[in-house]
Amino acid sequence: VNITEVVAVRAPDSGLPLERRPRTDFPTYIGPATHLAEERARLSALTWEHFDARMMGATIGAELSGIDLTGDLPPSAVDEIAxxxxxxxxxxxxxxxxxxxxxxxFARNFGELEVHPFIPSNTEEPELVRFEKDADTTGYENQWHHDVTWRECPSKATILRAIQVPDVGGDTLFADMYAAYEVLHADVKAEIDDLEAIHDWAQAFGRRGTLDPARMAEMRERYPEATHPAVCTHELTGRPYLYLNRTFINRFVGQTRPESVDRLDRICRMTDTPEYQCRFHWEPDSVAFWDNRAVQHLACSDYWPETRVMERASIVGERPRR
Structure with a gap:
C-alpha cells in the first residue's frame, strides 16, 4: 500500500488536513513487504560446507558458526565465506x-586493504582503523552510511571486530540497499537511475575542526570530490542497489547543495524501513563482515559514558558503476 494513498483517504475522517504528495516524494510503504519473499526463500535454502548459518533478517544478515577465523583457512573456506x-x-x-x-x-584473504587517511590506526597494523569511544570521545557514527564513498574506489567490504563493548547498547544496524531499490515505483526509479552524486570527505571529517587550514588544503588536493551513480550495479551479483548516504554526499551533479538536500533526504529514507534491516548486538571478539556496496550501516550511540572499542579492516574495491 502506498502511504500517500492512505494519507489521502484517511485524513478527512481523522480531522487532519488532507495531504497529497507527488510520487517523487519517495513514499514509504505499509503492509507486507512481498518483494522480499523470493530472496528470503533463496537464502533460507542455502547450505554450507565449512560453517553453519542462522539468518537474522528477511534478506540481510546471518550468524555463522563452527569456523575459526584466527588460523590459516583453506581456499575453499575463504571462497565460501566470500x-x-x-x-x-x-x-x-x-x-x-x-x-x-x-x-x-584474515582480511587479506579477500583483497588489498586500505589505509584510512583521517581515522587513527592501530599502531601495530596501519590497515586497522581503531574506533575508541568513551565518556570523553563520543560516537558520531549513528547515521546510515556506506564507508569511504568519498574515495574514487571505495572499499568493497568491511571486517569489524569488537574489542571492548558496553553491556547494554552499542549495537550496529545494517540495511539492504538491493531491497530498498527494488521497492521503488518504476517512475521513481526512472527519476533517480541517471542521477550522479558528488561525495566529499569534508562532509564528515572537515566539519569538526579537526584539520587546520594547511592540512585541509593538503587533503583536498590528495582526495578531491568523487562522483558516483545514485544507483549502481553490483559487480558480482549484477543487481542494482541504492548508493546514497547523508554522511558523505555534498550534492547531486547539476544541482546546488540546497537543491540536493531534500531529494537526498527523501531517497535516504528508504534505509529506515525495518523490513530491510538486521541488528547485531556485540560481544568481545565478535566479528561483522559486510558488503560495503549493497549495505549501509549505523552504529548506535546509546552507550555513553561507557567505553566501546572496535577495529576495522576495509578491502579496496572498484569504482562503482551504473
Missing amino acids: SAVADYKVVFFRGQAFTPAQHVA
Missing part, C-alpha cells in the same frame, strides 16, 4: 579472538 557475504550481505561470527596481525591476515 559467497556468504555476497548472499547474506553481512555475516557475523562470535568468539574470534584475533590479534591485530590475525585480523589483518
Whole structure:
C-alpha cells in the first residue's frame, strides 16, 4: 500500500488536513513487504560446507558458526565465506579472538586493504582503523552510511571486530540497499537511475575542526570530490542497489547543495524501513563482515559514558558503476 494513498483517504475522517504528495516524494510503504519473499526463500535454502548459518533478517544478515577465523583457512573456506557475504550481505561470527596481525591476515584473504587517511590506526597494523569511544570521545557514527564513498574506489567490504563493548547498547544496524531499490515505483526509479552524486570527505571529517587550514588544503588536493551513480550495479551479483548516504554526499551533479538536500533526504529514507534491516548486538571478539556496496550501516550511540572499542579492516574495491 502506498502511504500517500492512505494519507489521502484517511485524513478527512481523522480531522487532519488532507495531504497529497507527488510520487517523487519517495513514499514509504505499509503492509507486507512481498518483494522480499523470493530472496528470503533463496537464502533460507542455502547450505554450507565449512560453517553453519542462522539468518537474522528477511534478506540481510546471518550468524555463522563452527569456523575459526584466527588460523590459516583453506581456499575453499575463504571462497565460501566470500559467497556468504555476497548472499547474506553481512555475516557475523562470535568468539574470534584475533590479534591485530590475525585480523589483518584474515582480511587479506579477500583483497588489498586500505589505509584510512583521517581515522587513527592501530599502531601495530596501519590497515586497522581503531574506533575508541568513551565518556570523553563520543560516537558520531549513528547515521546510515556506506564507508569511504568519498574515495574514487571505495572499499568493497568491511571486517569489524569488537574489542571492548558496553553491556547494554552499542549495537550496529545494517540495511539492504538491493531491497530498498527494488521497492521503488518504476517512475521513481526512472527519476533517480541517471542521477550522479558528488561525495566529499569534508562532509564528515572537515566539519569538526579537526584539520587546520594547511592540512585541509593538503587533503583536498590528495582526495578531491568523487562522483558516483545514485544507483549502481553490483559487480558480482549484477543487481542494482541504492548508493546514497547523508554522511558523505555534498550534492547531486547539476544541482546546488540546497537543491540536493531534500531529494537526498527523501531517497535516504528508504534505509529506515525495518523490513530491510538486521541488528547485531556485540560481544568481545565478535566479528561483522559486510558488503560495503549493497549495505549501509549505523552504529548506535546509546552507550555513553561507557567505553566501546572496535577495529576495522576495509578491502579496496572498484569504482562503482551504473
